Amino acid sequence: MLSRVAERIYWMGRYMERSENMARLVNVNSHLLMDLPKGIRVGWGSLIHISGTGKYFNRGDTDQADERTVVRFMLSDRDNPSSLLNTLSWARENARITREIIPMEGWELINNLYLEVKDNLSKSVARRERNRTLHTVITSIQQFTGLLAGCMSHNSAYDFIRIGRNLERADMTTRIVDAGSANLLPHLLGEEDVLEPYDNILWMSVLRSLSAYQMYRQHVQDRVNAEDVVTFLLQDALFPRAVSHSLGELESFLKKLPNSDEALRAVTGVRRRVRTANIPELLQNGLQEYIDHLQLEIADVHRQIAGTWFLPVTPLVESE
Amino acid sequence: MQIDWREYACGDFYDELISSPGNPRKAARHLANYLASLNSDELQERKLSAELAIKTMGITFTVYSDAGNIDRDWPFDIIPRVISQKEWEKTERGLIQRLTALNCFIDDIYNDRKIIKDGVFPEELLADSKNFRSECVGMKPALGVWAHVCGTDLIRDHKGQFFVLEDNLRVPSGVSYMLENRKVTKRVLPELFENHAILPVTEYPNQLFDTLAAISPRPLDFPEVVVLTPGIYNSAYFEHSYLAQQMGVELVEGCDLVVEDDTVYMRTINGLARVDVIYRRIDDLFLDPEMFNPDSVLGVPGLMRAWLKGNVALANAPGAGVADDKLVYTYVPKMIKYYLDEDPILPNVPSYLCNDKKDRDYVLANLDKLVVKPANESGGYGMLMGPQASKKEREAFAQKIKANPRNYMAQPLMALSTSPVVTSRNAEPRHIDLRPFILQGREHHVTPGGLTRVAMTKGSYVVNSSQGGGSKDTWVVVEGDK
Missing domain, CATH: 3.40.50.11290 (Rossmann fold)
Known part of the structure; x- marks a missing residue:
């Protein structure tokens, strides 16, 4: 397969995953809000922290930003490279370029999803409509994943999509863990004892943002608590959105590709660091630094992949 | 309002579907009757679902001047253009020749x-x-073939005779739209494929x-x-x-x-x-x-x-x-x-070469009746539609011809045939042409039919998609019931 196509299709996988994650994040925060009593303010700004898009937010202090502003920024702001509209648009452009590689229905699905979301997004600031749009996004992307699994040859192109998806997924889960442990909690005003009863709800919402709540309950019998949640999301080998699992998937797809030594070395390194982490200790001290480091290593995995298989330079070609 | 073929105004042109008001051509009879049986809502509903299908399938084209807007949906009319197989066989031989x-x-x-x-x-x-x-x-390319893919533009005059307008031998395009048009028709008018071969x-x-x-x-x-x-x-x-x-x-x-x-x-x-x-x-x-x-x-x-x-x-x-x-x-x-050592099966449109003194004088004297084309442009760029141009435009063009006669040729304005398109009210005739695609390698292949392009504006002769034209599915129909 062509190097240029490998690159485009990898990014299509990443952007589709990112779109789903964006939709989940906004959705979960909207639900969380309804479960908390009046007077406890949920930090909408934390969504901006999680997605790492603070530098594109130009409407003042992210911590003070209200729901409408943040939701609009996350969903439809053209200046925010990770807004849902932009990530879907990039997924669509990459799918358009690789249209001859993925099944025809796959392209139609992405194309339709983008057009539908674009038409409905301005209405989606209101909670009711928002819920429906985000639900459409999540189910359509799941449908896309299923369509490829069922209708596309499991060839290198398919591997590159899954590599993109799992790398993006691992990255997003580290961000959510980071936000859950560092950003989300302090945004609730009030003292420890006010907070205490809602601690549970908050960690549940972290799990829900990754559709992990049910699987977590099956796996961990104890009540929802920080240590178990963080351990589950980072180290569980079986849950698809746990960092360790995503990296394991990544490793198995990379092994199928030619010349994969460098990329494999990078990914096994991160995976070892995730599996051997002492979570209770990190929760006491240094979780944030640890996660920052993980994210840098994940970025390095991307660099190795790009260096091995993509075109050395991709000049943007304009026609006459 | 329903389509009533008795009220369909064919005018002085050859219409592909309707030979005279109320009388569909033999190969198009089933189609015409079916369309007349739909009420206005049903017809519009089919038109809308075609537009939706085109959006979903992502059938697009780009217009060069549309900076920032990468693509546009493909303009499409749902009523197919019908050619009988008997007639097509001869055309096909002419194209291969x-x-x-x-x-x-x-x-x-x-x-x-x-x-x-x-x-x-x-x-x-x-x-x-x-x-x-x-x-x-x-250079001696394999099989002695240089042009493996050719898109030849055909038009019909008022008597229904096919003429060759031009041969596109460089990078002819449009074949994918021909294929997609058929898919769209199958999606929106599946019933029709039961009664037609x-x-x-x-x-x-x-x-x-x-x-x-x-x-x-x-x-x-x-x-x-x-x-x-x-x-x-x-x-x-x-x-x-x-x-x-x-x-x-x-x-x-x-x-x-x-x-x-x-x-x-x-x-x-x-x-x-x-x-x-x-x-x-x-x-x-x-x-x-x-x-x-x-x-x-x-x-x-x-x-x-x-x-x-x-x-x-x-x-x-x-x-x-x-x-x-x-x-x-x-x-x-x-x-x-x-x-x-054969006689041409498909005639050329009569043409006047501007580098020939006699022809050039005729062209300059009759600019208001002729279409003048640059020798090497495609896509309808740089041409003069004499009968529709203003006096000033014709004078300016005359200067261009005199300055570089080799670069121009002229043809009489042919009365392009028409075919019905769905309008907001019923069906009206619009001018069309046809671009079949011909392949030459070890053997020849000709697409059955080709891409029919439509001038969507009433009375217009300009069918290029870059200039507001649309297209239709093109059927080569085996006559007799299926």
């Missing part, structure tokens, strides 16, 4: 030049032809692949064939991608290819892989910055060297455009006689 002669001509021009020596074709026409490539002199169009990608595979320089069962596109900003990108997908081959851009030791390779995740045949959708002058336009970033340095050495096949061959010239066009009937 024509392309065969054109390929003999191109091969002759770049090698022995017998047609010039025998005084049938004037050498001076070649001397300043924009599409003659001296770099190709002496309509020749399928789906074989085209396979035939194209066979045509390309036949010219591979290496005798392999599965030669590496690729489609070379200028990229996503090209107006026909949709088609490039579509054809690559349908043939199951790689769609490459210039940056994917590299020439080493006069051999072409593509950069893959496994390293370099040899390429045998390139179906290139880039104009000659952008193919190879070493030989042609040095600023081209679309092409591949060294590509021409590899082709001249016979290490890679290019379709269409560089230089094939020499026959895609509106002045050379006027000699095609003579070529057919000269090379094949």
Whole structure:
């Protein structure tokens, strides 16, 4: 397969995953809000922290930003490279370029999803409509994943999509863990004892943002608590959105590709660091630094992949 | 309001579906009756679902001037244009005859030049032809074929006679829209396929692949064939991608290819892989910055060297455009006689060459009755529609002709045939043309029908999609009940 196509299709996988994650994040925060009593303010700004898009937010202090502003920024702001509209648009452009590689229905699905979301997004600031749009996004992307699994040859192109998806997924889960442990909690005003009863709800919402709540309950019998949640999301080998699992998937797809030594070395390194982490200790001290480091290593995995298989330079070609 | 064919105004033109008010042509009878049976809501509902299908399928084209807006949905009318199979058979033979002669001509021009020596074709026409490539002199491509893919534009006059308007031998486009139009019709009017025996169009990608595979320089069962596109900003990108997908081959851009030791390779995740045949959708002058336009970033340095050495096949061959010239066009009937010793089956539109003094004087005196075209443009750019132009525009154009007579030819304004389109109220006639696609490799293939382009504005003759034209599905129908 062509190097240029490998690159485009990898990014299509990443952007589709990112779109789903964006939709989940906004959705979960909207639900969380309804479960908390009046007077406890949920930090909408934390969504901006999680997605790492603070530098594109130009409407003042992210911590003070209200729901409408943040939701609009996350969903439809053209200046925010990770807004849902932009990530879907990039997924669509990459799918358009690789249209001859993925099944025809796959392209139609992405194309339709983008057009539908674009038409409905301005209405989606209101909670009711928002819920429906985000639900459409999540189910359509799941449908896309299923369509490829069922209708596309499991060839290198398919591997590159899954590599993109799992790398993006691992990255997003580290961000959510980071936000859950560092950003989300302090945004609730009030003292420890006010907070205490809602601690549970908050960690549940972290799990829900990754559709992990049910699987977590099956796996961990104890009540929802920080240590178990963080351990589950980072180290569980079986849950698809746990960092360790995503990296394991990544490793198995990379092994199928030619010349994969460098990329494999990078990914096994991160995976070892995730599996051997002492979570209770990190929760006491240094979780944030640890996660920052993980994210840098994940970025390095991307660099190795790009260096091995993509075109050395991709000049943007304009026609006459 | 329902469609009532008795109220359909055919006018002085040949209508493809309705021979006179109330009387559908034999091959179109089922279709016309079916359409008349739909009420207004049903008709509009089908029109809307076609628009939706086109949006969903992402059938788009790009207009060069639309900066920032990458693509537009493909304008489509749901009423198919119908041609009877009997009539089509003759047309098909005419198209094959024509392309065969054109390929003999191109091969002759770049090698022995017998047609010039025998005084049938004037050498001076070649001397300043924009599409003659001296770099190709002496080249002998596989099978003696230079133009493997040809899109020939046909029109019908008021009597229903087909005429050839022009032959597109460089990078003719539109075939994907022909294929997609059929898919859209199947989605929105599935009932119609029960009562009609309509020749399928789906074989085209396979035939194209066979045509390309036949010219591979290496005798392999599965030669590496690729489609070379200028990229996503090209107006026909949709088609490039579509054809690559349908043939199951790689769609490459210039940056994917590299020439080493006069051999072409593509950069893959496994390293370099040899390429045998390139179906290139880039104009000659952008193919190879070493030989042609040095600023081209679309092409591949060294590509021409590899082709001249016979290490890679290019379709269409560089230089094939020499026959895609509106002045050379006027000699095609003579070529057919000269090379094949046959009478042309499909006539040319009568033409006046501006470099001929007598013809030029006639053209300048009759600009208000003629269509004047530049010899080497396509897409309807740079032409004068005499009868519709203002006096000032005609005068300005006369100056252009005098300044560079070789560059212009003129034809009478042909009364293009019409076909009904769905309007917001009922059905009205609109002018159309037809672009069938002809392949030549080891054997010939002609698409059954082709791409019917429609001037969507009432009375207009301009069918180019870049200038507001639309299209229709085209049926070649086996007469008699299915």
